[in-house]
Amino acid sequence: MTMPLDDSDAAPTEALLRLYANGDRFASRILAARLVPRVLSHAERLLGNRAEAEDVAQEAMLRLWKIAPEWRTGEAKVSTWLYRVVANLCTDRLRRRRGVDLDAVPEPEDGRASVADVMQQTARAEALQAALLRLPGRQAQAVSLRHIEELGNPEIAGIMDISVEAVESLIARGKRALTADLARQREALGISE
Amino acid sequence: MSDAPFEPDPLERDFRALKAHAAPPGDDLMARVLADADAVQAAAMAPPPRAASSFGTRFVRLIGGWPSLAGLATAGIAGVWIGLTQPAALIEGSQALLYGDQTMALVDLDPGFGFSDLDGGL
Numbered sequence: 001m002t003m004p005l006d007d008s009d010a011a012p013t014e015a016l017l018r019l020y021a022n023g024d025r026f027a028s029r030i031l032a033a034r035l036v037p038r039v040l041s042h043a044e045r046l047l048g049n050r051a052e053a054e055d056v057a058q059e060a061m062l063r064l065w066k067i068a069p070e071w072r073t074g075e076a077k078v079s080t081w082l083y084r085v086v087a088n089l090c091t092d093r094l095r096r097r098r099g100v101d102l103d104a105v106p107e108p109e110d111g112r113a114s115v116a117d118v119m120q121q122t123a124r125a126e127a128l129q130a131a132l133l134r135l136p137g138r139q140a141q142a143v144s145l146r147h148i149e150e151l152g153n154p155e156i157a158g159i160m161d162i163s164v165e166a167v168e169s170l171i172a173r174g175k176r177a178l179t180a181d182l183a184r185q186r187e188a189l190g191i192s193e
Numbered sequence: 194m195s196d197a198p199f200e201p202d203p204l205e206r207d208f209r210a211l212k213a214h215a216a217p218p219g220d221d222l223m224a225r226v227l228a229d230a231d232a233v234q235a236a237a238m239a240p241p242p243r244a245a246s247s248f249g250t251r252f253v254r255l256i257g258g259w260p261s262l263a264g265l266a267t268a269g270i271a272g273v274w275i276g277l278t279q280p281a282a283l284i285e286g287s288q289a290l291l292y293g294d295q296t297m298a299l300v301d302l303d304p305g306f307g308f309s310d311l312d313g314g315l
Binding site: 036037044054124148 | 202205206207210211212213214215218219223225227231233238
């Protein structure tokens with residue numbers, strides 16, 4: 001689908017949301033093109049499952065469409081609100097998943113024989129994704145928001161409803177755990193340092 | 194605060210790889226999201242459904258709306274009140290008119306007005 005993105009790229013998200021609430025159909029196209037990739041990416045990092053992440057992205061955007069008429073400009077950033085919704089939806093899904101089948105967490109593709117054929121880049125991405133899923137949920141969320149979505153710590157603190165210091169602590173612990181986990185995987189998968 | 198970028202390390206390369214690995218949303222997802230957007234927007238912009246008109250509603254409309262109904266109610270209440278309280282001035286006046294021994298006459302102050310032409314005048 002080709003998204004008509006021109007100068008409207010510069011329009012503030014809050015203003016676009018207001019336009020949408022006032023009946024502008026074009027505004028929803030710009031909002032979707034701007035927000036869905038971020039929402040989907042974050043959900044995929046937290047869930048490790050593309051199909052589920054798409055469902056979460058659709059549900060999060062649906063909640064945004066519904067709240068648009070009541071949105072109060074200046075109260076919160078749309079992206080902050082949206083990341084929070086995504087995190088809650090993912091947490092619900094992870095809770096349902098937990099206890100049912102812990103092994104459902106995707107592992108990096110097994111098969112040492114084929115590792116040589118897998119691009120290093122893909123192997124790295126898959127290894128990190130798997131390691132992220134093994135982290136405690138809050139650590140994974142904080143690390144993903146900081147290093148994948150590239151948000152600042154204050155915004156992450158707003159999304160997670162904790163202090164900036166708590167965000168820093170979560171990220172530091174998460175990265176230590178990831179480093180240790182990935183070191184083991186690199187050795188097993190033959191990924192170069 | 195640790196907003197400053199981290200030193201390049203294997204983990205940083207992994208993050209970059211994961212970002213590059215992220216596939217953009219597919220057409221199907223975007224279509225679903227936009228269909229939701231259009232449906233929610235259409236529902237929000239639609240005028241509220243009109244309630245089915247009852248007999249009472251149709252009667253009020255028939256007599257000219259709520260202002261007319263209020264006038265009608267006021268007149269009705271005033272009639273009941275007059276009937277119940279029977280104001281003294283009204284009773285005296287009507288009794289004098291009906292049962293009193295006073296006589297009343299109409300005086301034709303202006304013969305040219307025409308009363309004198311009726312039944313040979315008053």
